[in-house]
Amino acid sequence: MGVLKIVEYSKTEFLIACASSHVRDGENVFGGTGMPLLAALLAKETHAPKSNLISEAGFIDARPREVPLSVADTRYYYGCSAAIGLIETLGFLLQAGRIDVGFLGAAQIDEYGNLNTSYIGPYDAPKVKLPGSGGGNDIASSAKRLIIMMAHDKRKFLKKLDYMTSPGYLDGPGAREKWSLVGGGPEVVITDMCQMDFDPDTKKIGLKSVHPGFTVQDIQDNVMFDLIIPDDVPTTEEPTQKQLDIMKKLDPKGIYLGKGG
């Protein structure tokens, strides 16, 4: 993405800062690893100091001094207030509706925010076996709000998924309620081109903001379904120098930030 204004940042840093902005103070957040983890940590260090970072492996209220590579990484342990297990985090916390925000990535997404993290190609003869659900389906089913982070690519924004691993709004209004799902569904999709959100009535995906350097046309050209485009599309806010500094402090080795983007 390169240099914009006076603040210099990488694409990864931009996306992390953007994702971070969706965490509110006091919220219980499922962090995981990678960019979502840095986003959650960044939020805690800036506008959401009382947010509570939870790893599905069993760590509650975590404050890792180094970035973990795994949700079960011992780096999550010291300084957290409870270390238990999966039934605790995914059952007693998540399924019981106590998690405010979950982060998910995916290989494919459709216009209702449903996600594929399982298979590319037909189920009976898959071309690529992807990681699968992990806790993804659980999080998408039961977190109050879901933040989705994806690479923006035409082959990933599809009318029909190869496999639906995790529920967005399924086939539209009322579908989550029909299946008695606990959580509220996806709130925002953050890509390297834009942010998208969901129409409250139709539950269909629409453009929310465009990242600096991209046009509405760029985004339309890179989705395979009809995207709701509002009359006035704002530009996504850029990270502040303070956010960039904190990110570098959180990941000095560039494990997730990379060596300079």
Add this chain to the structure above:
Amino acid sequence: MGVLKIVEYSKTEFLIACASSHVRDGENVFGGTGMPLLAALLAKETHAPKSNLISEAGFIDARPREVPLSVADTRYYYGCSAAIGLIETLGFLLQAGRIDVGFLGAAQIDEYGNLNTSYIGPYDAPKVKLPGSGGGNDIASSAKRLIIMMAHDKRKFLKKLDYMTSPGYLDGPGAREKWSLVGGGPEVVITDMCQMDFDPDTKKIGLKSVHPGFTVQDIQDNVMFDLIIPDDVPTTEEPTQKQLDIMKKLDPKGIYLGKGG
């Protein structure tokens, strides 16, 4: 019961020694409190050193130095090999079929070994509210073998219970299987007059042995149903001096043994 032969013992001591004889070496035993607890401890100190005493409150492999008054008594803790909780003992152990022997007492028993520990009188207007199931129904449902200890009284050995709290053989052969119960059902009933067991075919209760000082007629006179009486009824074995000494060592204050029977 008084003095018999050269060994002097109380009724309580006799019953504990008798119950103890039904614990086999290496077995996993639900002890509880009172006489069953002393019976299990006595067995462990004599013929069943590898038996494993479990309290439903969560203590596994317990060796209390003083007799506990409650299944949750801390006296069960030190020297046991695990202290967990109810889901562990009643779920993971008992319901999974890992408990060999359970002990239960009751206010009423019927000819199939079904037990009432809940109500005397009609359910809708009970005369006496008894303790209820506690873990009793769970133990009767899922322990491989059940040892029942009861005061012998006509009003307790009934054709029909006021309330069936815990399953014996329910209404007879095949009934436990019909309800998919995990455990094998009652093996023996120990009263202050005799031991009873169950016919393998009809699942009905019969006389197994008569305690010293009682006759078959005494027992027939004190049950309200037809009792199977074999041609040859042996006399129940009396406790040995060694057993009596160990019991006194286990309960020096006479908490369960009483002050001298």
Add this chain to the structure above:
Amino acid sequence: MTEAEVEDKRITLAEAAKMVGDGDGLFWGGFGYQRPPIAFAHELVRQKKRNLTVYTCGSEVDLEIMAGAGVATRYEIAFSAIEALGLSYNIRRRVSEGKLAVEDYSNLAMAMRFLGGALNVPFMPIRSMMGTDMVNLRRYRGDDKLKVMDCPFTGDKICIVPSIQPDFSIVHVQRVDKLGNAQIDGIVGEDLEGSRCGKKLIVLAEELIDTTEVLTRPDQTKIPAMYVDHVVVLPYIAHPMMCHDYYDYDLEHLQMFHEMTRTEEGWQEYLDNYILGVDDHHGYLNLVGWDNLHKLHATKPWGY
């Protein structure tokens, strides 16, 4: 920034009890003689709560107190007695008088109902109770007491019991920080599931610990702060029962209690003296006497 700066959930026992409304449902922690929140039962009595429903496997003295004082009118429990000491006379009387309705379950059934509530699923399967009057006879829950179904995978008969998510969970632990991170020594009984099933959780603890102590050994946290709404720190919460590593039961007081409850008059006398006759928990402890209480101190390594 440390959590210690941001929140302090401590309130007084009276403030905690005040939150419970007439008609509320309460998960009630402790098991047998271990860690029953008796001080909370006393305070509910002093505040004259009415028509509570209490869910537990088998608390003992506290259930006697709440039934005897007319605070609770519905129990969903597995057990009511003082174990080795004998029957629960107050409960027995209130049931005979028609003033207390007991919906009977087994211990495992209740523990699974709390587990189901904590997991936020509507029911849990168990293999107990089938074939008996525990299934056949029901009180106020009627059809919603439980169901017996054929397992769709195996064809086995299986009993399903409805999960519980009561208004409050009341749990007594050894140690807590002011955020609510709680540590339990010894057995946990059904308190892990029970603490997580309530809509609100009040933790009563013998001792306050600093949050740094929690953060150093987070795998010793049995109840994380995020479940906890309020914290009450007080000594001898379980008296005359026991608290592992802290104090033994007061057998003399317990026997006196049990003996007095044999008659309504005796119970009313106990109620007047030890519960209504004092202003608060410290008044109760003063009445019991600190020299008596100190004699109950736990000894290492026994824990009692």
Add this chain to the structure above:
Amino acid sequence: MTEAEVEDKRITLAEAAKMVGDGDGLFWGGFGYQRPPIAFAHELVRQKKRNLTVYTCGSEVDLEIMAGAGVATRYEIAFSAIEALGLSYNIRRRVSEGKLAVEDYSNLAMAMRFLGGALNVPFMPIRSMMGTDMVNLRRYRGDDKLKVMDCPFTGDKICIVPSIQPDFSIVHVQRVDKLGNAQIDGIVGEDLEGSRCGKKLIVLAEELIDTTEVLTRPDQTKIPAMYVDHVVVLPYIAHPMMCHDYYDYDLEHLQMFHEMTRTEEGWQEYLDNYILGVDDHHGYLNLVGWDNLHKLHATKPWGY
């Protein structure tokens, strides 16, 4: 009489793996980078086991090894990747080749299936997976993958997943006594339920402790001996992954492993060198090098 005199469940890794028969089902412990029983996977490969079914939420390197070497042909899992490092290439290839069938569940679904197995009930209810292809598409389990039903109490849709009671549970812990009483530091993942659901349980531990240590603090026992059939004590069981309080992951080795598995040739080279090319776990550790291993030692208070 102490238990210590009566039984010693310790056997060698080779003896333990020998008990697993071709076609058996295994609960597989560890979660993510934490406490995976990788030494056991190596030994299964060396003993040329075939047609195993492995049940786990998401072990990573061990699943790659067992799929790659053709030891396992069925996985009932929620996740296959090396998390931050990326995709599981071996599993990806074996699935495309039709040599590995993966029956997909979510993490909670698998954890609940282990809980159901431990409880010996035939199913467990969960609120995930509904409305998606996790419900609609099934492999070899067909109708027995799961069912969606209407809750008979609430009318809510609820998913019920079948419990698992596999032939073996394979669990890696920090410490064990020779009877099998096991202690786990840090998170437990799904290992408490998993260790209790198998018909037989093999515990692999980094360190042997005396039974007196267990009896002094029985509330630290995470897996009581009565579940345990066999104990294997060995260092660095999880290498190149981590074991809380004992050692960190070996990132260099892990990256090399991941890089080599990108191609079938690379994987075969790793397999030949590090698994088939050594006699046993000590041969593997020698090959990795003790100076490398010592660098991974955990530091207090961090635990890695």
